[in-house]
Amino acid sequence: MPISTSERTADKTALREALILRANEAGFDDIGIARADARADLPARLQHWLGLGRHGQMGWMAETAARRADPQTLWPDAKSVIMLAMNYGPEGDPLEALERRDRAAISVYAQNRDYHDLVKKRLKQVARWLAETSSAEVKVFVDTAPVMEKPFAEAAGLGWQGKHTNLVSRKLGSWFFLGAIFTTLDLAADEPHDDRCGECRRCLDICPTKAFPAPYELDARRCISYLTIENKGHIPLEFREPMGNRIYGCDDCLAVCPWNKFASRTREEAFHAREELKGPLLADLAKLDDPSFRALFSGSPVKRIGRDRFVRNVLIAIGNSEETRLAQEARALLGDSSPLVRAMAVWALGRLVPEETKGLAPAALETEEDEDVRSEWRYWLR
Template sequence: MQTSTSSSSAKDDRPLKERLIARAMEAGFDAVRIARPDAAPEAAARLAAWLADGRHGDMTWMEGTSERRARPAGLWPEVKSLVMLAMNYGPDENPLDLLEARDRAAISVYARNRDYHDLVKSRLKQVARWLAETTGAEVKVFVDTAPVMEKPLAEAAGLGWQGKHTNLVSRDFGSWLFLGSIFTTLDLEADAAHEDRCGDCRRCLDICPTKAFPAPYQLDARRCISYLTIESKDHIPREFRKPIGNRIYGCDDCLAVCPWNKFARDAREIALQPRDDLRAPLLAELAMLDDAGFRARFSGSPVKRIGRDRFIRNVLIAIGNSRDASLAAIARGHLSDASPLVRAMAVWALGELAPDEARILALAALAALALEEDDGVKEEWRLVG
């Protein structure tokens, strides 16, 4: 993006950086800092080690973009400054409370309204367009779908620090921040990096239901509920199903227990408030969605990107964990679903809620299993039989 200088910008005598920050705040951002492209030199080695250990799981696209991801200049050689921006999405209630409502679905706080990628990107474009028009510089905008290591760069810019849960923590907004960046050919004054303020606290590590943190500041995505319910396209391993509880899309546990959240304000913007129908939807209602119903229900939501089959897979795990035998009929109704992901979890959920019935059905299913092509479904029937 490159445009001519705006004549109206001459009316404001404030330094460019001060005007940039003011413009970003007007666009809806809550914090803005500047970093150099080489401000996080250790990030490349950490990324390489993480990938080498296989902790990215099935996210093979991270391997293909690792060289560009490791260095901002690898993504755009002409970049001279990184404008790192943050938007608060602090919830108006404790998301952990919903985990006790076993007949309800827990959707991660960030996914209860519009897809934040669209929201953040549109606001980034507003700020970037102003910067280009004001200075004539070139700019590029990135949200986390692009190969940018936003969290270490945000730390280097002084927006906060990467906590032991590997997410960014802010003294002003706790762990509830959306991040975005504007790369520019402008040579802007950089801000100082933020120091780590986690101290001896390890609440985020201890609360993780699936023990996804092998050590402080390290995440094994393969064990993370957010990865399992969102990124994983396969059957979810049995060892993780009970710990998942009623979390059907993402997990907020490590974010929600961060003590710095006590300084965060609620997200008062309409665009960041949760939709009423996504605050605590009934599992029984969600489980009955067909593809068209799923698309309609989650139109504009990031949940839509995982598709109906993975979504129902997740809902059936939550149903299996509900301890509500009345929901067994829902699991039974999905035993012949077209998706093997759904069929397998229907068998598992039925085995959890009505084990005697599941055993009887397993014997009756032996002949039908000769036609079953999915090994995961076959294994579920074998285990309940």
């Protein structure tokens, strides 16, 4: 006897309820479903953003644009996109770290284990169960894959992209990771979430580097998260002072969102901040060589930027600290093997003890071969 429409609907409803239960058991805090073709607007939007050059050095975004903007280009057989959220809410207000100028502010998400590994492992658990239960094909994606998670999470009803372009949730506030399961199952889709930002513009106004040309638009080249993580070269002068003591990422636009009234501390211990990464002393971080850097940030997302870029960021924070006692850390790095580090050691020393830096410049220029570092020395002779 053929299966009736009502029976198929009941089966889909039962599968959906079981899927939600399995996702919760795996540690996810919210789940929603979108059709794979739910965001037909994405290719044009992404190309416009790329055309403006707002992706900066993130060339991989342009290289994977076609697959990134359309799940069915990435996987033609995909019919549904299951979006899952995992809370990483902090214990306190991360903006308090900005007041301790002799210490480093590390973005909340990077104060413990790298979320990619943990979220992907949990996604695979859910996807494996779904494949075994339904005989459908599945693929999982977390952040680094060419998937636009935020627009599809919006389409799946998990929240909405705020004026800062990040996803905001009425359940979790601003603090959550996203993962995606693509499947050949034709699942009932959730309703897209409405925009709830209203007239609020706190996230726009607090940005230290004015990275938002307009509401709902981000110029990554001006974003402190991009500058401290993705930017492989020297950080432009105009952004150094606004960086303050932010040495890896920036939480400002997330932290001020009023919808954080619904946020709570994560239940996942792997995302609880490690004590040694909650406001570490800049003086200690400046002393890190490659082995000690790797040891300190083992298992952390910070590790991927490498010691040189990290110490570059630390030196900018030292230059912004107004703590002249930290000048000794900058002096010690003037001869570092990395031009990235040497250049910012000059800048930091100049900020803290400008007359000393001016006096050292002539002799330094006689031996320095890197033109970017020479430029930093010349700045103090102007």
